[in-house]
Amino acid sequence: MLVRFTKMHGLGNDFMVVDAVTQRIKLSPEQVAELADRHMGIGFDQMLLVEAPTDPEMDFKYRIYNSDGSEVEHCGNGARCFASFVRDKKLTAKSEIAVETAKGQAILKIRDDQQIEVDMGVPQLLPSAIPFVADEQAASYPIEVAGECFDISAVSMGNPHGVLVVDSAEQAPVETLGPQLEKHARFPEKANIGFMEIISRNEIRLRVFERGAGETLACGTGACAAVTAGRLRGLLDKDVLVRTNGGELEISWEGEGENLIMTGPACSVFEGQVYL
Numbered sequence: 384m385l386v387r388f389t390k391m392h393g394l395g396n397d398f399m400v401v402d403a404v405t406q407r408i409k410l411s412p413e414q415v416a417e418l419a420d421r422h423m424g425i426g427f428d429q430m431l432l433v434e435a436p437t438d439p440e441m442d443f444k445y446r447i448y449n450s451d452g453s454e455v456e457h458c459g460n461g462a463r464c465f466a467s468f469v470r471d472k473k474l475t476a477k478s479e480i481a482v483e484t485a486k487g488q489a490i491l492k493i494r495d496d497q498q499i500e501v502d503m504g505v506p507q508l509l510p511s512a513i514p515f516v517a518d519e520q521a522a523s524y525p526i527e528v529a530g531e532c533f534d535i536s537a538v539s540m541g542n543p544h545g546v547l548v549v550d551s552a553e554q555a556p557v558e559t560l561g562p563q564l565e566k567h568a569r570f571p572e573k574a575n576i577g578f579m580e581i582i583s584r585n586e587i588r589l590r591v592f593e594r595g596a597g598e599t600l601a602c603g604t605g606a607c608a609a610v611t612a613g614r615l616r617g618l619l620d621k622d623v624l625v626r627t628n629g630g631e632l633e634i635s636w637e638g639e640g641e642n643l644i645m646t647g648p649a650c651s652v653f654e655g656q657v658y659l
Contacts (some may be wrong), residue, residue, distance in 0.1 A: 384408075384659045389468060390425065390652040393460030395600025395629025397652070399427040400468045403434045404443075412452030414659055419450035425657065428599045431461050433469060436483050442475055444483035449595030456486040457541030459603015459632075459645050463499040466491040467649040486541035494646075503604070503643045506611040506636070507539035514543065516569040522615040528563045535564070536612035540643075542594070543574040544608035548616070552580040552588040561592025575602060579609045584620045587613065589627055600629030607643050610634040 386408060389400045399418060401408055410432075418424040430448040437444060445465050447458045465482065469475050470493060480491045492500040510517040515537040517524055523536045526545075536546040545564055549555045555578035564576045573594045580588040591605035592598050606625040613619035614636055625632045632647040 385656055386659060387654075387656045388425070389471075389654055390427070391464040391468065391649060392629075392652060393463045393601060393603065393649050394627055394632065394647060396429075396460040396602060397427050398429050398431050398461055398464050399425050400431045400464060401433065402472060402474070403432050404474060408432065410659075412448070414452075415448045416450065416452040418657065419452075425655070428593070428596050429455075429458055429461055431458075431465055431468070433465065433474070438483055441481045441483045441488065442477065443469060443480065446485065449593075451595045453595045454485070455542055455595065457484055457489075457604055459501060459503060459540070459607060460601055460647070460649075462489055462491055462501045462603065463647055463649040466493055466499050466501075467651065471651060484541065497648070498646050499649055500644060500646045501603070503540055503607050503645050505640060505642055506607065508615070508639065510537065513537050513539040514571050515545075516571065523612070526564070526567065526569060528560065528567065533560075533564075536615060537574075538608040538611045540604040540607045540611075542604055543570055543572055544577060544605060545570065545574045546577040546579055546609050546612035548613075548618070549578050549580055552578055552590050555580075555590060557590050557592050557598050561598065565592060565594055575605050575608070577602070577605045577609045577612075579613065581613065581618050582626075584618070585622060586624045586626065587619070589625050591627075601627035601632070603632065603645055603647070606632045606634055607636075607645055610636055611643065614638060
């Protein structure tokens with residue numbers, strides 16, 4: 384099977400994007416993991432598979448696979464790359480694109496300045512919807528790791544997130560605490576773990592340990608979850624600039640029950656083909 388693909392990134396969060404509309408593609412988790420290997424394969428944080436929609440009201444459907452071959456529900460940086468990809472490949476001429484994901488529908492808008500605006504939907508805060516083990520909803524929860532207690536916010540942006548407020552994102556124990564919290568028993572489907580430093584009420588610094596991928600240069604849903612957590616704790620205003628190691632995202636959220644909007648860039652790196 385010969386597979387044509389495009390390598391893309393959103394703020395350094397990199398993707399192998401595959402057109403499964405004009406190509407017949409069937410990949411196993413093992414094949415995805417092999418392709419993700421940065422020494423023996425293409426190398427990427429996630430793979431995006433662009434498909435025809437099953438819902439006639441939608442323009443496309445897309446699926447997301449982590450570098451370990453596991454399928455996940457949503458990816459903010461991936462959504463922006465997806466929108467840029469389908470326009471670049473002339474699969475659509477629309478500037479507003481309706482997409483099916485594993486967790487529902489998303490609306491993607493390509494602005495005149497080529498920044499891509501993604502309606503990420505309403506952040507889910509009920510523990511059962513995240514999922515997160517807790518008796519009732521709260522802005523944050525105590526969680527114990529190796530005998531030490533941390534204060535964590537739990538949010539779903541179509542995928543589960545835990546967010547910690549830290550004094551310094553640069554010095555945060557992302558590599559050690561991240562994987563421990565990712566697999567914590569209170570996150571039954573595992574979780575992406577964000578380490579958020581508050582710069583001001585309109586700016587944060589963020590690092591994210593992503594479920595199934597490790598720390599990435601940027602995480603779109605992680606940025607959304609972090610702003611949600613900061614708003615719920617009364618630390619942030621409606622419009623927030625999120626600084627990641629890969630670049631900046633703009634997040635806007637009015638508050639509980641409202642849709643969250645993420646805006647940022649997407650970039651194509653190279654085209655290729657691989658025989659499987």
